[in-house]
Amino acid sequence: MSEPLRFRVRILRKPEIADPEGATTARALRDLGYDVVEVRFGREILVELPPGDADEAEAAVHEMCERLLANPIIEDYDVERL
Amino acid sequence: MSEPLRFRVRILRKPEIADPEGATTARALRDLGYDVVEVRFGREILVELPPGDADEAEAAVHEMCERLLANPIIEDYDVERL
Known part of the structure; x- marks a missing residue:
């Protein structure tokens, strides 16, 4: 295989950990008139690895x-x- | 419908815009011995709206x-x- 291997890593605070960015953003949206229950912020990281064994690559991304x-x-x- | 409406917003810099966090992280991963082609950072925002019309809610999230x-x-x- 000569295709690079691409992975999406999604990272979110655990539900019991406060998310001040999300809370502040929810307030700002309400101030703009939107009826919002909750906003949570997370990160998304796209990782591209060279072509190779996909299972090994995925294991490496977990390790990263x-x-x-x-x-x-x-x-x-x-x-x-x- | 009494289910809250949940949306995932994924935000990434446009491809032509430099991503210094991603570049720095790619370097750090290479220093740890990983063979990484590219890393790009983005944000994920989970927005929960009260129960209601799903299409209207989705339009509201686009507006947000x-x-x-x-x-x-x-x-x-x-x-x-x-």
Whole structure:
């Protein structure tokens, strides 16, 4: 395979961790007249790896999340192959 | 319908706009020994609206993006109903 391998990493604070950006944004949207229940902010990280074994690449991306991209103490993440 | 309406907004810099967070993270991953082609950072915003008409709600979320959540000059966004 000569296609590069692309993954989407989605990182969200765990539900029990406060999200001040989201809360502030929800307030701002209400001030603009929108009826909003909740806003939560997360990050999306697109990681492109060179062509190779897709399963090994996905395992590497999980490892990158644990070591560098996410903070597993306060964040949940998931990895999706694109 | 009494289900709240949930939307995922994904916001990414346009491809031609530099992404210094992504570039720095790619370098850090390479320093850790990973063979990475590219890393791009984006934001994910989960917006929950009260129960109601789903099409109207989706239109409102698009409007929120234009008015507050995204910067359409340098960012692309998409809205997905969850």
